[in-house]
Amino acid sequence: MWDLKEYRFAATAQQAVSLMRQGPGKGAFIAGGTDMFLYPAGCDFVVDINHAGISDIARTPGGDLFLGAATTLHNLAINPLVTGFAGGIISEAAAHCGNRPVRSTATVGGNLCNALPSADMAPVLLALDATCYIADEESQESLPLADFFVGPRVTVLEDRLLVGLALPADAGSRSCASYKLTRSAEDISLVQVAVALDIRDGRIETARIALGAVAPVPMRAVLAEAQLAGQTVAEINPDLIADAAVIAAGECEPRDDHRASAEYRRDMVRVLTRRQITRALFENNTRTETGGTVA
Amino acid sequence: MELNGRPQTCEIAPGANLLHVLRELRQFSVKLGCETGDCGSCTVLLDGEPVNSCVVAAARAHGHQVTTLEGLLDDPLMKDLQARMVAEAAIQCGYCSPGLMISLYAHIKAGGSADEAVLREALTGNLCRCTGYVKPLAAAAAVATERRGGTS
Numbered sequence A: 001m002w003d004l005k006e007y008r009f010a011a012t013a014q015q016a017v018s019l020m021r022q023g024p025g026k027g028a029f030i031a032g033g034t035d036m037f038l039y040p041a042g043c044d045f046v047v048d049i050n051h052a053g054i055s056d057i058a059r060t061p062g063g064d065l066f067l068g069a070a071t072t073l074h075n076l077a078i079n080p081l082v083t084g085f086a087g088g089i090i091s092e093a094a095a096h097c098g099n100r101p102v103r104s105t106a107t108v109g110g111n112l113c114n115a116l117p118s119a120d121m122a123p124v125l126l127a128l129d130a131t132c133y134i135a136d137e138e139s140q141e142s143l144p145l146a147d148f149f150v151g152p153r154v155t156v157l158e159d160r161l162l163v164g165l166a167l168p169a170d171a172g173s174r175s176c177a178s179y180k181l182t183r184s185a186e187d188i189s190l191v192q193v194a195v196a197l198d199i200r201d202g203r204i205e206t207a208r209i210a211l212g213a214v215a216p217v218p219m220r221a222v223l224a225e226a227q228l229a230g231q232t233v234a235e236i237n238p239d240l241i242a243d244a245a246v247i248a249a250g251e252c253e254p255r256d257d258h259r260a261s262a263e264y265r266r267d268m269v270r271v272l273t274r275r276q277i278t279r280a281l282f283e284n285n286t287r288t289e290t291g292g293t294v295a
Numbered sequence B: 001m002e003l004n005g006r007p008q009t010c011e012i013a014p015g016a017n018l019l020h021v022l023r024e025l026r027q028f029s030v031k032l033g034c035e036t037g038d039c040g041s042c043t044v045l046l047d048g049e050p051v052n053s054c055v056v057a058a059a060r061a062h063g064h065q066v067t068t069l070e071g072l073l074d075d076p077l078m079k080d081l082q083a084r085m086v087a088e089a090a091i092q093c094g095y096c097s098p099g100l101m102i103s104l105y106a107h108i109k110a111g112g113s114a115d116e117a118v119l120r121e122a123l124t125g126n127l128c129r130c131t132g133y134v135k136p137l138a139a140a141a142a143v144a145t146e147r148r149g150g151t152s
């Protein structure tokens, strides 16, 4: 049982923010609650955002994919707009997060706002250049997801609400691959790697490599990305891919914890980055794989 | 909320989880195991979807449909599943059984596949220490195959 004085429901995003600022005492938003019930950190009231009109998934006329912050991970896993975008990599990542009943209520917004270094939805969304939409009482702001995370468990939000995420239309045709290294799918990631390549006329126009659980916040390996951008698929060779993977391993800042050592994590970034680049390039296969052993 | 098809009102503490409220409402099929969303012994249906009631706010159920095993005892699909579980001897200590059966029920009801890998995925949220899953999976596969007219 959680020592809470009041449970409030918000009917709109703006109302959610004003209910949050009303006091008295300390408040927090609650979506699925799957994190909040595990760590019921001292707050006096919560504002439920499940009826605030931010649970939809939509494709804009321009082809951007919009994901409401309160969309559940199960919906992301099965919604045709999402399974059909970027080879379904977002759906695959959602389907590998937690267990089936948790995904019925856990939301994508909660996963990101929780801001754990290991947030499972962060790497694929970073690799697809997601933009965050943030609501204040009267205004809305948008910023790249890459600028959303400030530190472990800290985002730019303060008492504002994450309304949703938009993925640019062109990201929908990227060639992607990702991997969640973990003891079992429902466990937290030891290392996550997501790769998204924009390949046009046989040339890598842009490359995105995003890493999870290996730095204070989910991050992009921008130096490794630069190594790939501009290369032609015909000329790219295993050495170049291996070099990019070594660069990515150098960019991350993993820590030791009870799940894995920093050294192991860094080496796994190297191995998994090499493999995901190769898969994105040559297998045209976007399945997110989960696995505990990397041979 | 609507509990097992009937309107239900009750007073709850703002921070209560759904698990405790359901047990106070004498839904004793809803078991307390880990209270961290891992074991699945507290699985119920919220608007038809399986959830771990220990990590769902009770207040969240306001205006929604909650279904426990008690509410499915006369349901033909649940009866089939029960009969198969018994026939396969898929129950040992039984602590996991209500939650496990709710998860399987939701999967099969949604037209889910009888393929073993898919059924195992449907059970990712349900820990069973006794059976090793083999017999519950066999029971579920049989019922799912029947429901799908003989195809898996």
Ligand SMILES: Cc1cc2nc3c(=O)[nH]c(=O)nc-3n(C[C@H](O)[C@H](O)[C@H](O)COP(=O)(O)OP(=O)(O)OC[C@H]3O[C@@H](n4cnc5c(N)ncnc54)[C@H](O)[C@@H]3O)c2cc1C
Pocket: A028, A029, A030, A031, A032, A033, A034, A035, A036, A037, A038, A049, A069, A070, A073, A096, A097, A098, A099, A102, A105, A106, A107, A108, A109, A110, A111, A112, A113, A114, A118, A119, A120, A121, A157, A160, A161, A162, A163, A185, A186, A187, A188, A189, B036, B037, B038, B055
């Ligand atoms: C058994 C189990 C297994 C799990 N496995 C995984 C896993 O494999 N990978 C993983 O990444 N996570 C995992 N989790 C953690 C959790 O389920 C996910 O992070 C989930 O997506 C959180 O979403 P939620 O809606 O439940 O968040 P909530 O608990 O409702 O909220 C989490 C935090 O975000 C804030 N918040 C929520 N929505 C908003 C918003 N729109 N705007 C501003 N702030 C907001 C809340 O105030 C709170 O601080 C697991 C949890 C459990 C119980």
Ligand code: FES
Pocket: B031, B032, B033, B034, B035, B036, B037, B038, B039, B040, B041, B042, B043, B052, B053, B054, B055
């Ligand atoms: S008691 Fe709810 S999942 Fe274990």
Ligand code: FES
Pocket: B090, B091, B092, B093, B094, B095, B096, B097, B127, B128, B129, B130, B131
């Ligand atoms: S039968 Fe004992 S835990 Fe499943």
